[in-house]
Amino acid sequence: MRRILICAAAACALLLIWFLWSATRPAGNTRQETFSVSQTLGGAAAPGYLRADKPRRFSFPADHGPHPGFRNEWWYFTGNLHAADGRRFGYQLTFFKTALTPVAVTRASAWGTNEVYMAHFAVTDVAGRKYRFAERFSRAALGLAGAGGDPLAVRLEDWSALQTSPRPWGVRLTAAEPDFAVDFDLVSVKPEVLNGAGGLSRKGATPGNASYYYSIPRLATSGTLRLGTERFAVSGLSWLDREWSTSALEPDQVGWDWFALHLDDGRDLMFYQLRRRDGSSDPFSGGTLVAADGSSRNLSRDEVQLEVVSWWQSPASGVRYPSVWRLRIPTQGLALEVVPWLAEQELLTAFRYWEGAVAVRGLDGSPGGSGYLEMTGYKGAAAENKEPLR
Numbered sequence: 001m002r003r004i005l006i007c008a009a010a011a012c013a014l015l016l017i018w019f020l021w022s023a024t025r026p027a028g029n030t031r032q033e034t035f036s037v038s039q040t041l042g043g044a045a046a047p048g049y050l051r052a053d054k055p056r057r058f059s060f061p062a063d064h065g066p067h068p069g070f071r072n073e074w075w076y077f078t079g080n081l082h083a084a085d086g087r088r089f090g091y092q093l094t095f096f097k098t099a100l101t102p103v104a105v106t107r108a109s110a111w112g113t114n115e116v117y118m119a120h121f122a123v124t125d126v127a128g129r130k131y132r133f134a135e136r137f138s139r140a141a142l143g144l145a146g147a148g149g150d151p152l153a154v155r156l157e158d159w160s161a162l163q164t165s166p167r168p169w170g171v172r173l174t175a176a177e178p179d180f181a182v183d184f185d186l187v188s189v190k191p192e193v194l195n196g197a198g199g200l201s202r203k204g205a206t207p208g209n210a211s212y213y214y215s216i217p218r219l220a221t222s223g224t225l226r227l228g229t230e231r232f233a234v235s236g237l238s239w240l241d242r243e244w245s246t247s248a249l250e251p252d253q254v255g256w257d258w259f260a261l262h263l264d265d266g267r268d269l270m271f272y273q274l275r276r277r278d279g280s281s282d283p284f285s286g287g288t289l290v291a292a293d294g295s296s297r298n299l300s301r302d303e304v305q306l307e308v309v310s311w312w313q314s315p316a317s318g319v320r321y322p323s324v325w326r327l328r329i330p331t332q333g334l335a336l337e338v339v340p341w342l343a344e345q346e347l348l349t350a351f352r353y354w355e356g357a358v359a360v361r362g363l364d365g366s367p368g369g370s371g372y373l374e375m376t377g378y379k380g381a382a383a384e385n386k387e388p389l390r
Helices: 002-023 037-041
Strands: 072-083 088-099 115-125 130-139 145-148 153-156 159-166 169-177 180-188 200-202 210-227 230-245 253-263 268-276 286-290 296-300 305-313 320-329 334-340 346-348 352-362 369-376
Touching: 072 210, 072 352, 072 369, 088 159, 088 180, 088 352, 115 145, 115 153, 115 169, 115 180, 115 210, 115 352, 130 346, 169 210, 180 230, 210 253, 210 268, 210 286, 230 253, 230 369, 253 320, 253 334, 253 352, 320 369, 334 369
Parallel strands: none
Antiparallel strands: 072 088, 072 230, 088 115, 115 130, 145 153, 153 159, 159 169, 169 180, 180 210, 200 210, 210 230, 253 268, 253 369, 268 286, 286 296, 305 320, 320 334, 334 352, 346 352, 352 369
């Protein structure tokens, strides 16, 4: 057992060294993908981690904070904003926490920790036709990174999400890079929405392949956005997605397509399509439709029709992604076309994926809107990509 622990400690140390080295590399460089979504969120975890294997009682604002004992957890902020002159922007600020061991071990060293943090920060400048992104890693030691709850405080160096009020729930987001920065205040317009079965979102048939998952779908947002030396007073709407789990994906699931849409009639729509290796849609795909008054209903895969209208191939990575989608929910009278504000919203980070601001065009009398789209698990050669199931 002692030998196993020594080997595990050495492996964790090497991983942490790689994380810290990776964080010093400039953002935006084209490089090989280091991690895959299926490897990180799938597979068997070491014994001792907690699992999302049964319903639980949620309590807010306490559950905005971290959940020790689970392997993976994230705080995912995205939004569409505009300046007074109508100039449009999108942003993403996301914090990921990974536990290297199920239980933290008390160590004399101030460097000792069992948690590693990763954060992604991106801004889409629609008029300027430019997408900026950055990535950071750090260990939860020496004040470099960490998370606390009630009030929420998530930090990775000087990037942070800090709760400002419990009800309505508010949070301040700050992040800065040499070429771009944000300082936003977010206040919830709608309450927390539990996705899946009361917040238990099953991703597969294997017990425990699930997450605890809730959203705050509509947060009024205002603040300052900087691009180079230009500063813009902006306002608009943001979305918060929160998940924690130990394992989620099944072996034949390679990624997902996630839609978070604000509709002009006051409704909000979240839907994720889990994709199998053969390109088909997994039966455990699902989502949530939130009414203007904050009430919600779950959506099964069979209720939502997804169609890829066109594709875009990244000149930087060679990866081919769907570009324009049609999304229909006949039972709700919704027919939408989802179009990126910019095609080039690919993050060339340790995890390679596409995430960006999108416009929503209403079809057949449906409302328009705006939102965010994330697409993961698409691989290099165009010939290897298969269109998701219609």
